[in-house]
Structures are given as C-alpha cells and as structure tokens.
Amino acid sequence: MKYLAWAMLLITLVACNEEDGGYIDIEDNERLTVAIPSNFPPMVYQIEENPPTRYGFELGKKLFYDGKLSANGFISCGFCHEQRFSFTHHGHQFSHGIDDKEGTRNTPSIANMAFFSEFAWDGATSHLDLFPIIPITNEVEMGETMTGVLEKLRADSDYQKAFKAAFEDGGVNHENFLKAIAQFMVMMVSYNSKYDKYVRNEDGVALTEEELHGLHIFQQKCASCHTTDLFSDGSFRNNGLPPNPGINDIGRAEVSGSVNDNHKFKVPSLRNVTLTAPYMHDGRFGSLESVLNFYQNGVQDSPTLDPLLKTEEGFGISMNDAEKMALIAFLGTLTDEEFINDERFAEY
Amino acid sequence: MKPLYKLSIFLFLFVIVTSCSDDDSSGDDLTGTGMVKIEFDNSVAGDDLILGSSYTNSQNETLTIDRLNYIVSNFRLTDADGNVYTYPKDQGYFITSEETGNTEVVLVDVPAGRYTSLTFGIGVDQEKYLLGAEGQGDLLTEAESTNMMWSWQAGYKFLNFEGTFTSATVTDATDFKIHMGSHGSSLDNYKETTLSLGTEALVSDDMTPIVHLVANAGNILDGNNKILLTEQAVIMVSEEKSPKIATNTSNMFTVDHVHNGDGSSH
Numbered sequence: 063m064k065y066l067a068w069a070m071l072l073i074t075l076v077a078c079n080e081e082d083g084g085y086i087d088i089e090d091n092e093r094l095t096v097a098i099p100s101n102f103p104p105m106v107y108q109i110e111e112n113p114p115t116r117y118g119f120e121l122g123k124k125l126f127y128d129g130k131l132s133a134n135g136f137i138s139c140g141f142c143h144e145q146r147f148s149f150t151h152h153g154h155q156f157s158h159g160i161d162d163k164e165g166t167r168n169t170p171s172i173a174n175m176a177f178f179s180e181f182a183w184d185g186a187t188s189h190l191d192l193f194p195i196i197p198i199t200n201e202v203e204m205g206e207t208m209t210g211v212l213e214k215l216r217a218d219s220d221y222q223k224a225f226k227a228a229f230e231d232g233g234v235n236h237e238n239f240l241k242a243i244a245q246f247m248v249m250m251v252s253y254n255s256k257y258d259k260y261v262r263n264e265d266g267v268a269l270t271e272e273e274l275h276g277l278h279i280f281q282q283k284c285a286s287c288h289t290t291d292l293f294s295d296g297s298f299r300n301n302g303l304p305p306n307p308g309i310n311d312i313g314r315a316e317v318s319g320s321v322n323d324n325h326k327f328k329v330p331s332l333r334n335v336t337l338t339a340p341y342m343h344d345g346r347f348g349s350l351e352s353v354l355n356f357y358q359n360g361v362q363d364s365p366t367l368d369p370l371l372k373t374e375e376g377f378g379i380s381m382n383d384a385e386k387m388a389l390i391a392f393l394g395t396l397t398d399e400e401f402i403n404d405e406r407f408a409e410y
Numbered sequence: 411m412k413p414l415y416k417l418s419i420f421l422f423l424f425v426i427v428t429s430c431s432d433d434d435s436s437g438d439d440l441t442g443t444g445m446v447k448i449e450f451d452n453s454v455a456g457d458d459l460i461l462g463s464s465y466t467n468s469q470n471e472t473l474t475i476d477r478l479n480y481i482v483s484n485f486r487l488t489d490a491d492g493n494v495y496t497y498p499k500d501q502g503y504f505i506t507s508e509e510t511g512n513t514e515v516v517l518v519d520v521p522a523g524r525y526t527s528l529t530f531g532i533g534v535d536q537e538k539y540l541l542g543a544e545g546q547g548d549l550l551t552e553a554e555s556t557n558m559m560w561s562w563q564a565g566y567k568f569l570n571f572e573g574t575f576t577s578a579t580v581t582d583a584t585d586f587k588i589h590m591g592s593h594g595s596s597l598d599n600y601k602e603t604t605l606s607l608g609t610e611a612l613v614s615d616d617m618t619p620i621v622h623l624v625a626n627a628g629n630i631l632d633g634n635n636k637i638l639l640t641e642q643a644v645i646m647v648s649e650e651k652s653p654k655i656a657t658n659t660s661n662m663f664t665v666d667h668v669h670n671g672d673g674s675s676h
Binding site: 108111112179180181184185186187188189190191192193195196198199200207208209212235236237238239240241244314316317318319320321323 | 539540541542543544545546547548550551554555559561562563564565593594595596597647648649650652
C-alpha cells in the first residue's frame, strides 16, 4: 500500500442541502477524483475553480466528440484527437479540418494537460479552459465561432438537459461550455505505463536490460528538456529542425512577437510516444528512428538554436546505433495501455 | 456657455460646502450609493471621430478609420482624502465600440462620495485571464461579437483599430489593422491610466455624475511613440511596436468635464 502513495482528491460535493428549492436535483452529480500520480510534479490546473463532476465530465465528453462544434457539423475534437493514439491524429502529418483544409501543425497529445501551464505548440494560451477557442475558431480546423456553437447547443434539448445536470446555474453559455470540456480533459491522466509501474515499484514490474540502458541514456542525453515524469519541462525551444520553406512556421514567435522566439516550439511530452507518429510540430518524421537520426545528424544552427544542442563536437546529440535502439526500447515503456483503452474517455 | 456652466457648478459646490461647514466636513451630505457614468467620446486630435472620415496626422499619414473598439476595466475612484473605491472585478470589464455606439460605461452601487480622480485599465490583466472559464463569464461572448476575441491567442484584443491609410509613398488606400493585446504569457500589454477629474464628481443616492472623457484616437499611432503605417500596416503581435501602441493608447484619454446632477443628461 505504501507504494500506492497517490495523492487522491476525494472530496464529495454535497450540494444544495436545506435551501434546495427543488429546481434541479444535482445531488447525484458527484465530484470525480482526479488521479494525481505520486511520480508526477504537482498539478497546475486550479481544480477548485472547476472541479470535475460526473455530469460535467459527461457533458465535456459529449462536446468533445460532437461535430456540432465545427462549421460543417462533422469535425469534432475527437476527429483529430483519437484515443487509441493517445489523442493524436495518427498517420496525418498535418491535421485536416473542415472542407479538407490542412493546417500546418501536427496534432499534439492531450494527455496530462492538467499538469502543464502553456498549451498548443506555441503556447497560444496559458489556461487550459480557454484552449478550445483556438481549434474551434481556426478556419482550417473547425471553422466556427464560439457564439455559433452555443446557438446550436441552445437549440438542442439534450444539451439543455446536460448543462442543467452539470452546472448549478445550468446555463448554456461560454463559461459552462469551456468548463465542461476542461473537466473532460483534466481527467485524462496517463500514468500507468510500464515505466510508471517500474518507478513506483508496482506489481513487481521491471524493465528489461535494454530498456534500463535506454533509460540511462535518456537521463544523460534527453532529460534536460524532457524533464520529470511528464517528460517535458513545458518550455519553448528551437531544436534545430530546418524550417519547412513552404510554411516557415515561426512557432512561439507567432505568439510573443519576439525574434528571440523564432522557430521555438513547446517541448512535447513523450508519454505514449510510440503511438503518436508522425513526430515534430509539423509531423515531418514518420518514425522514432528518424527523430533520433535527426538529433544525431540533422540539427541545424540558427540564432535561436537551443544552447543545449550546441556542444564542442558540433550541433545535436551524439549517439551510436546501439544507444538509439536502447532509447527506442525505453520510449516503448511509456505506452499506457490502460489510458488508451480507458472507457471513460472512449467515443463509443 | 461652458465657463458659465462651470461657474454655476462652482457656486453650487460652494453652497454645498459652506452649508456643511459646521458639521464634520467629511461629506456627510452625500449618503447611500449611486451610479457613475463614464462617457468615452472618441475623437482625433480635437475633431470628432467619424468612422469613414479621414484624418491626417503629424507623420503625414492620412487615416480613414473604420473601427475603434477597446476594452476598459478595473475602474477605481479616489476622493480628495485618498480613499479609493475599487469597482468589483467580476463586473469590471467593458467593451466600448465606436461602430455600435456603445461608448458609455455605467458603474453602479458606487458609495457616496466626492471623487477627484479616476483610474482604469485598457485591456484585460493576466490575473483575470488566468481565472479561466469561471473568470471570463460573459466577456468572451461579448468579445467575440465585437471582434475583440483574439482566437489564435485564445484571448482578448485590448484594442481593435482598423481602416485604410495613404502616405507620401503609399498612394493607394491601403488597409491598416492594429490589434493590440497581451502576447500569451510572454508580454503583458495591459496598462492603466489615472486621470484627475478637475472637479469633484459627486455620488449619492440621488447624484449620478457623468464623467465625459475624450479619447484621442490619433494618439494610438501618433502619440509619444511614433508608429508609421507606411513601415508596417498590420501590427498584431510585435514585441517592439505593440507595447508602444499600448502606452500610446493608455495615454489617449483626457477628462473633458464632469457633470454633477441626477445623471439624466449632459
């Protein structure tokens, strides 16, 4: 039991005691427990501002999988964020939205978002609640307006009921809409990979010799950016990818307006990374081998190249083939079958 | 006309002040709570702002303004003794828009008093933004309907100033777009301004002052910081220019006059 020292929030919401006028019976809208794994850094999301509840979560899930959130009625959040690929868009370099329009960035995973403070590849928002505005209003993603979405939801009696069940004030409005989707995302914690069980000493799980060797190399060569058991420090860095000349995505500089941020992108988490090909912000690499080959041989110098990738020997990370094999074996231990098969998050 | 009017206010104040002089002079005559109306009268360097009309600035650029929307927030009123009344933050954000004619902010339930200065912010502070969905309330809805939602920053435009311009080298009317807001977590462009009211604004159960502010939109590009549209006509996220525009915008307000009375006309 001492190994299972997960801090669990177990607070039951007891709403509407005596003064319950009998408008809405939300007594059974119990508060849900968010898993806070013992090997994770503290949660960033202010859970008391928007505590996930049974009906709030269900509403968030319904919204997440509903094409109504897009202009043409077909593109839901789940269209690009597929659970079995750790909520990424497998096989798509760029995610395509309404009318088959293509974006310029690869769909990132949305596991463990409650533990991060900046969202999207460029940190276009620093609050998870407000993130859905970006894809919903992006003309090559869902192409809608927030107001347009709400009009559709208000006209739908199922949604009227779902909002009433989920929130005390019951309003079909921006605030409750964003809260519900955030509740769904906050619950998505991926923390039961082979690696997790190994570091938490659970169920007698052990890594193979090669996986352990990979972990050792990872800690030496990768863990200065892919820090903690979230495998990201959440910072924005230029990892030396030659810019795609057809796109010239300047990354974080789009948000900050600073040339010092040119071509910097958020360090992605590596959880479930074996499942989330293609890789990099623009999905240019189809395999982890290609990613490691790039770090070994392909890193390009530029004024904003991350200093950690500049060494006396040159740019990038020196690795031999055996080390790369071991790293890939280790990265495989970050796959969390329980998460990708968790029925709470499943569309069907 | 105006001097007479000011004189009459002065006399009125004089009467009030002298009539209270035997009492504790802390303003007991004003009791309860009242409203404060703040009119944002948009102008360009002394001329009325009329959308679609053109204005030539000191940099010899001629602007035809089609849109001037900005967010004002976090109002605070200070009296002569330095007491500060802070308007409730959860009701403290207002979008003014020349095109919709929505240019008046009404503060309600303001404690009675004699207020001598007004402080407010232009835009949305990080504290408010980081309250998430709970803290935004209806402001997002309103922002989207007034072109003030900055969807790719998932935030707010603090200022949306658009139109066309010509200059010595740009002879065909060319679109300009000035969208100013905070740059994610990396650059906070929220700024506050404090204005002396010149006269006391009297608030009580039956006194609703109207503070008539003039906002000189010419200042946005042609203030202390000089921004040339000829050099860059679309400025949305510029580490160098956006903070300058934010400063110019926060300095564009002056108090023209304050009407004391029941607030029904000015």
